[in-house]
Amino acid sequence: MSTEVILVPPSDLILGDLTTNCCMQMSKKVGKAPKEIAEMLIKQLQGVEDIEKVEMAGPGFLNITLTIAARLKQLLRVQAACEPQTVRKNEAPVIVEYSQPNIAKPLGVHHILSTVIGQTIGNLYEHLGYNVIRINHLGDWGTQFGKLAVALAKWGSGKGTKEYTLDEMLDLYVRFHEEAKNDPTLEDEGRQAFKKLEQGDPTLRAFWRDVVEVTMGAIEKLYQRLHVHFDHTHGESFYEDKMQPIIEEGRQKGVFVEGKEGALIVEFEEGSNLPPAIVVKGDGATIYLTRDLATIRYRVDTFHPETLFYVVDVAQQLYFEQLFATVRKLGWNLPHLEHVVIGRMSFPDKSMSTRKGNIIQLEKALDEAITRADKLIAEKASEIEGAERTELAEIVGVGAFVYGVVSQNRKQNMIFTWDKALTFEGNSGPYLQYTHARARSVLRKADVQKITPPNSVPSLENAELLLMRRMNEFPEILESARAEAMPHKLTNYLYALSQDFNFFYNALPILNAAEPARALRIALTGLTADILKCGAEILTLRVPDRM
DSSP states (O other): OOOOOBBBBSSSSGOOSSSEEEHHHHHHHHHHHHHHHHHHHHHHHHTTTEEEEEETTTTTTEEEEHHHHHHHHHHHHHHHSOOOOOOOSSSSOOOOOOOOTTTTTBBTTHHHHHHHHHHHHHHHHHHHTTOEEEEEEEEEHHHHHHHHHHHHHOOOOSSSSGHHHHHHHHHHHHHHHHHHHOHHHHHHHHHHHOOOOOTTTTHHHHHHHHHHHHHHHHHHHHHHTTTTTOOOEEEEEEGGGGOOOOOOOOHTTTTTEEEEGGGGOOOOOSOOOOOOEEEEESSSBOOOOHHHHHHHHHHHHOOSHHHHHHHHEEGGGGHHHHHHHHHHHTOOOOOEEEEEOOOOEEBBBBOOOTTTOOOHHHHHHHHHHHHHHHHHHHTTTTTOOHHHHHHHHHHHHHHHHHHHHHHSSSSSSOOOOOOOSOOOOSSSSHHHHHHHHHHHHHHHHHHHOOOOSSSSOOOOOHHHOOOOOHHHHHHHHHHHHHTTTHHHHHHHHHHHHHHHHHHHHHHHHTTEEEEEEEHHHHHHHHHHHHHHHHHHTTOOOOOOSSO
């Protein structure tokens, strides 16, 4: 009979380096009181190398305090965690699909959720040595292209498609829906235009290619600002010639059956609580589900992944349940499929709808963030000016916006407010960036070429002890954030580290300390800066060396 002993940092780091409640678990198995088991373990652990003392805390808890030498060794482990592990390219990849913009429309502010959360999840896996493939799945196919083609023909200015801006295309799309309220025949025209596009009409195909080019040119600039990148960008159209074999397979296996008005549908088992899903419309047109089935088939056959993540809005939860249930009914050999759910984003008193034209554009939101960041920097009486000031405002503004997203539990809805995001106090991007700049400033003044902790110190001050204990959590935090696909676990840790470092900075002299305390404190300052930079870049943020 054995019990796995799990050691974790205590909720209050002043209590020790590690804690466990194994005495309570063992009590039920061996029939002894937790206190009796704790006393036995304390005797066995006393004198063990790296352990200074073991104390009982409450019913069945043990708090373990490590020696100073053990803590100094742990700093090397933390330092190693800041460096990315070698990617294991021989392993089956983890595919992360995110962003998923719709062609012919500017990115809305809500797109930042899937975009930066997806990038962060990919970054976590890659930093820890996983073979990662990042994919952007474009909404470049569907009835909206027929509607836009009709709108362009009826109300366009007559110029070439490539000469329209995304804003002008959005205006035409919105006008189509406004006009369709009074003229329902427009909807039929839009559907017919898309059907002709699907059938290969050369004029409509040329129009479609131009719209994709204009859209991606504008979107790529935003991705660069957000430090977002992809290994593959595939539109829904990429799977156009890959759907028919799956449709035939589904028919032959009896998975796709005829529904109302000649549509092909999938019916799910009783008790699944899943309504039937349409695979092909009655008029023969394909839909999202058709293309997503082809997407899974292509990715499995091409990349042979171990996991396929879809970082998508919570509103699509039922859809993904239907999609995953469908591929299982088809009997395919599948990797782990997971819908990484993200909540909805809103601004106070503002709702967003593309059809109504009141979408808050991501580009404009980023520009607003930078303008506000510049004012915040001015309030700090920063001496940085000119091009460096412009770059700093971009780093702080975009960082504040991104941090405001990734610091939230991704499963929950969030209301974004500028005051909460753009502050040098509290759990915010600027606070993390300012702490990093403060640490780098100390290191510049120290003017040391190589930062290494001393081999030993006679004792530790409370502020040093707490900072070292917080640092020791970093490798496990990275692993936990990756395993649960929860970026906010990393932001919460970086915030706590920043608080501990600022306490340390204000409580103790660093550059004027006597040796070996000076060497230790410079090393702790350098490691703080390294952890903050590593964590920030995983979260797609940048941290300046001075502010």
